[in-house]
Amino acid sequence: MKxxxxxxxLFMDGHGIYVWTTFLVTFVIFGGLVVxxxxxxxxxxxxxxxxxxxxxxxxxxxxxx
Amino acid sequence: xxxxxxxxxxxxxxxxISGKLMPYLAFVAITLLVxxxxxxLAFAPMDYKQGNSFRIIYIHVPTAFIALAGxxxxxxxxAISLIWRMKMAGIMLKVSAPIGAAMTFLALFTGAVWGKPxxxxxxxxxxxxxxxxxxxxxxLGIFALMQAFTREExxxxxxxxxxLVGTVNIPIIYKSVDWWYxxxxxxxxxxxxxxxxxxxxxxxxxxxxAGVYAFYALAVILHARVEILRREKKTGWVQALVKQ
Numbered sequence: 001m002k003x004x005x006x007x008x009x010l011f012m013d014g015h016g017i018y019v020w021t022t023f024l025v026t027f028v029i030f031g032g033l034v035v036x037x038x039x040x041x042x043x044x045x046x047x048x049x050x051x052x053x054x055x056x057x058x059x060x061x062x063x064x065x
Numbered sequence: 066x067x068x069x070x071x072x073x074x075x076x077x078x079x080x081x082i083s084g085k086l087m088p089y090l091a092f093v094a095i096t097l098l099v100x101x102x103x104x105x106l107a108f109a110p111m112d113y114k115q116g117n118s119f120r121i122i123y124i125h126v127p128t129a130f131i132a133l134a135g136x137x138x139x140x141x142x143x144a145i146s147l148i149w150r151m152k153m154a155g156i157m158l159k160v161s162a163p164i165g166a167a168m169t170f171l172a173l174f175t176g177a178v179w180g181k182p183x184x185x186x187x188x189x190x191x192x193x194x195x196x197x198x199x200x201x202x203x204x205l206g207i208f209a210l211m212q213a214f215t216r217e218e219x220x221x222x223x224x225x226x227x228x229l230v231g232t233v234n235i236p237i238i239y240k241s242v243d244w245w246y247x248x249x250x251x252x253x254x255x256x257x258x259x260x261x262x263x264x265x266x267x268x269x270x271x272x273x274x275a276g277v278y279a280f281y282a283l284a285v286i287l288h289a290r291v292e293i294l295r296r297e298k299k300t301g302w303v304q305a306l307v308k309q
Contacts, residue, residue, distance in 0.1 A: 001107045009107055012117035018182055019120045022175040023102065026124050029167050030098075030280060037287040044294055048307045 074151040076293040077302050083286045090283050097276030104269035112266075121179040123269060126253070127277035129172035132200060133235060135165040135281060139207070140232045143225030153289075155221045156296070158228065159211045160288035164281065166204035173197055184248050192241035193249040196234060203231040217296075 003009040010016050105123035112119035139161040145154035176194065177187040188194070207224045214220035242251045253262055254270075262270070297303045 002110060003107060012120075015117040015120075015182055018118050018178050019106070022121045022124050022178050023106070025174060026128070026171055029171060033164060033167060033280075033284040034287060037284075037291045040291045041294065044291060044298075045307060048294075048298055048303070052304065052307050 074149075074153050076152055076156065076297055077300075079153055080290055080293050083290060087283065087286060090279060090286070094276055094279035094283050097272055097279060101269050101273035101276050105273060109266050109269050110263065115183055118179060118182040119266075121175050122253075123273045125172060125175040125179060126270060127274045128168045128175065129197070130274060131277050131281045132165060132169040132172050132197070133238060134278075135161055135168060136200065136203075136228075136232070136235060138285075139165060139204075140228045143228035146221055147225045147229075152296075155217070156289050156292045157285070158207075158221060158224060160285055160292055162204050162208040162211065162224070164284050164288065166201060166208060168277075168281070169197060169201040169204055173201060180248075189248055191247040191249060192245035193238065193247055196238045196241050199234055200231075200238065203227070203234065207231075 001009070003012075010020070012019055101123060105120055109120065109123075111117055139158055142154045142157035142161065145151050146158055173194070176197075180189070181187050207227055210224040210227060211220050214223070241247065242249050294303055294306075
């Protein structure tokens with residue numbers, strides 16, 4: 001490692017605040033780009049499943065008529 | 066070849082094949098990003114002029130690269146959807162806009178934060194930065210257009226046209242550091258010349274670039290899969306998928 005200690009790595013001779021801010025913001029946005037579609041997919045599948053099972057009795061009724 | 070082109074245009078085929086590919090892609094992206102970030106943050110040597118603030122390059126350059134490359138992808142998808150009305154092209158056009166906007170925002174944000182210790186200011190209205198800001202607005206404009214119409218066809222057509230017109234901006238961004246007097250430093254990496262960076266600094270940068278490219282592909286696939294399910298929800302194969 002190019003730094004003597006963990007605190008030196010965090011402080012980076014005064015530039016730590018800039019460097020770590022950019023890495024943190026990037027981490028959050030990258031995380032969002034993965035989590036958002038996963039959540040969307042889950043809620044969409046749930047919705048489709050619900051409408052799917054809601055449609056089923058109608059189909060049966062038509063068959064029995 | 067044509068058969069492959071045809072398959073590529075089929076949302077069902079894309080959904081299945083991308084589902085198999087995704088775990089590998091995720092593994093590659095995460096590994097590259099972690100290795101590149103740790104190497105760049107802790108093990109790369111300090112820049113003799115800029116000190117430690119130069120480490121922002123490991124986010125700034127990869128995200129700026131992908132912001133531009135992603136625009137090409139989006140514009141090509143727009144052209145294909147205009148000409149051949151291919152389903153997957155329309156989906157790509159739609160999902161690449163918000164991801165490209167996120168990447169452009171990160172390039173601008175990291176540049177601004179880097180500017181403070183290096184130039185003494187977060188923002189200057191110079192050619193490179195202003196043309197990147199225009200790129201962000203183009204991405205946001207295309208994203209907004211895709212949401213603005215209730216008829217998908219109309220939305221796709223207008224977004225595709227805006228994407229194609231916006232390509233004018235791309236060479237301006239590339240050349241801005243050469244054409245105008247600017248605070249922004251000229252390109253560190255060039256295809257035709259030897260890089261001006263020391264290998265110890267260069268390697269983590271190349272790894273981060275590869276990692277961000279892989280991550281971009283992963284994000285596009287994740288978003289595209291949701292969009293495919295949304296558009297194809299009435300088809301037999303999605304119904305069968307839901308039933309499981």
